[in-house]
Amino acid sequence: MLYNSLFIHSYILALRSKSNQDMPLFIPVMLIGLCLALNLMSILFFVEGVTTQRLEIFNNKNEYVVGVLIYCSVFLYYLHKKRYKRIFETYKAKHSEPPAIWWSIMVVALYYLVSVFIVFLSGFYRNKDWIFSGL
DSSP states (O other), X not given: OHHHHHHHHHHHHHHHOGGGSSOTTHHHHHHHHHHHHHHHHHHHHHHHHHSSOOOOSSSTTTHHHHHHHHHHHHHHHHHGXXXXXXXXXXXXXXXXXXXXXXXXXXXXXXXXXXHHXXXXXXHHHHHTOGGXXXX
């Protein structure tokens, strides 16, 4: 649900962009892929903080492979049976007019800020720093 909302707002921004009219699906998929990577990193950091093992998924050897896999999986998810059109049509059926451009920018920026903050908190938890130093 959150990713669909993020997709809708970033898709609306891509549709309103004059330079991205020919392929408006590229930018939302890239933004969602980055958010998904941030959320996966925060989950991995939290799991590493709970356990004593280090999960080396985002290391130097395979960081590009993981990034390409995340991007391709998100791209295929939205392209499968033109799911992106169904999501956008559902949004248009619920709302009579598209949101203001500042609202879409605020939603995307807020989601990124929250995702980065959660990554920092889970990283601090993994390393037992800051407020987690007594654990």
